[in-house]
Amino acid sequence: MSRFCVHCGHEESVAGHASCTAERAVLEPPRFCPECARRMVVQVTPLGWTARCARHGEYTNEPTG
Template structure:
C-alpha cells in the first residue's frame, strides 16, 4: 500500500486494505450514508448533507462529494 492508496474504512475509521468496508460496516444502510472518516488517514470528516447530496472534507486530503 502506498501513501496515495486508501487504507481505512470510511464508515468506522479502522484499518482496511484498499479502503474496503469491514463486514460489520458493509450493509445496505451504510451504502447510502456519507463517509465519516477519511479513507487515506482515518481522520474524522466534516460532512454536510443537503437534499441534493453530501460533501465530506478532510483537513489533509480535501473534499469529496456524492454523485
C-alpha cells in the same frame, strides 16, 4: 499504503466491516478519510453529501452542473 474504512476509521484489511459495507449500500456519507482515517467534516443536503478531510480535501456525491 493502508486504506481505512470511511465509516469506522479502522484499516480495511481487518475483518469485521460487514456493517460498514451495509452503510455504504444505503448512501450513508463517509465519516473518516479513506487515506488517513481522520474524522471528516460532513454536510448532508437534499441533493447528496460532501465530506472534507483537513489533509486530503473534499469527497462528494452531489451532482455537478
